[in-house]
Amino acid sequence: MPSELLASRYPTAFITVVSAGLGRAFAEGLLAAGVRVWGTARDVSRPAPFAGRDGFTAVALDLSDGDAAEAAYARASGEAGGFALIINQARYGVFADAARAVAGLWHRQIEDMLQATLRLARLGLRDLQARDSGSIVNVSSLAVEFPLPYMSGYNVAKAGLSAWSETIAYEVHGTGVSVIDFRPGDFRTDFNRVATRDPGADEPRFDRVWRRLGRNLDIAPPPERAVADLLRAIRRGRSGFVRTGSFFQTRFAPALARIAPWSWKLALHARYFDLR
Ligand SMILES: NC(=O)c1ccc[n+]([C@@H]2O[C@H](COP(=O)([O-])OP(=O)(O)OC[C@H]3O[C@@H](n4cnc5c(N)ncnc54)[C@H](OP(=O)(O)O)[C@@H]3O)[C@@H](O)[C@H]2O)c1
Structure with a gap:
């Protein structure tokens, strides 16, 4: 579908967090296709690359x-005359032992990444349903299929988000609305630099996994690869789940996990994260 058609199907988009990483790349990709983007940030002076850019409004x-x-969402939606595309993708990582993570930190992550995300997603979905058209994209993670060690809160929040997306896919089936459960593997963003590391997580084992997580991100593909997959998914305009990332993470590992016994998955995953 050429850009003009993409922009006529999705003239307006709302993206949570365009100040960095994948969200910033999604905003770039959509603006380049002629979509008008309302992008959020906690500090609106930060999405500087978009400031003053035609078609971009900071929220x-x-x-x-x-x-x-x-x-804030309701105001933006009023201004835009409703959104045709809604992308939920804010998050942060908390790196902590599952049993000993500081309770407040763990619960706050679930609250921010799942409850708060769903609160906005429900609002957006109601708007799309009222017009019987448009797509909602919930950015989950491949961690739903391959949970990250010492990131139990993150894994739980993403699994909940994916479960919600699949539920909604059934509920909107046969209507003009679609839901995409978008699952990135590793991408080269600031994830580890902004992740909160529980001060209690100080054993050598934690360090090894932490270093492995960081190294995986450093050698991961750039966010632009995810943009291409996102645009392809919304062009299709069908509900479904989409994996995005390296061939190893999005094709090879899921195919192996489907046929191999669970004990193999555990052993290989532990090796991948240097869990000796
Ligand atoms: N990068 C990866 O390898 C990867 C892999 C799988 C899934 N994902 C998913 O892809 C999405 C984007 O990840 P990314 O790597 O691009 O992230 P990122 O570069 O770390 O950006 C995430 C953004 O979330 C924002 N944020 C955190 N807490 C927030 C809150 N309470 N309210 C509003 N904004 C908040 C931060 O905003 P500030 O700028 O205000 O701090 C930050 O810019 C996330 O949902 C992530 O889980 C990423």
């Missing part, structure tokens, strides 16, 4: 403040 939004986030 101040912190997911941790649910009422204010809903109000």
Whole structure:
């Protein structure tokens, strides 16, 4: 589908967090295709690359403040005359032992990444359903299929988000609305630099996994690869789940996991993360 058609099917998009990483690349890709983008940031002075750019509107939004986030979404939607595309992708990592993670940190992550994300997603979905058209993209993670060690809160939040997306795919089936459960593997972003590491996670074993996570991101593909997969998925306009990332993570590992016994998956995954 050429860009003009993409922009006529999706004239407006709302993206949570365009200040960095994948969200920034998604905004670039959509703006280049002629889609008008409302992009959020906690600090709206940060999405500088888009400032003053035709078709871009910055929205101040912190997911941790649910009422204010809903109000910000509603204002933006009013301004845009409704959104045709909604991309939910804010997040942060908490690296901590599952049993000993500081309870407040763990619960806050679930609250921010799952509850708050779903609160906005439900609002967006109602808008799309009212017009019986458009797509909602929930950016989950391949961690849903291959959980990251010492990131139990992140894995739980993403699994919940994917479960919600699949549920909605059934509920909107046969209507003009579609839902995409978008699952990135590793991408070269600031994930580890902005992740919170529990101060209690100080054993050599944690260090090895932490270093492995960082190394995997350093050698991962750039966010532009995810943009191409996102655009392909929304052009199709069908509900479904989409893996994006390296061939190894998105094709080889899932195919192997389907045919190999679970004990193999465990052993290989542990080796991958240097869990001796
Ligand atoms: N990169 C990967 O390898 C990877 C892999 C799998 C899935 N994903 C998923 O892809 C999405 C984007 O990841 P990324 O790597 O691009 O992330 P990133 O570069 O770390 O950016 C994430 C953004 O989330 C924002 N954020 C954190 N807490 C927030 C809150 N309470 N309210 C509003 N914004 C908040 C941060 O905003 P500030 O700029 O305000 O700090 C940050 O810019 C996430 O959903 C992530 O889970 C990424």
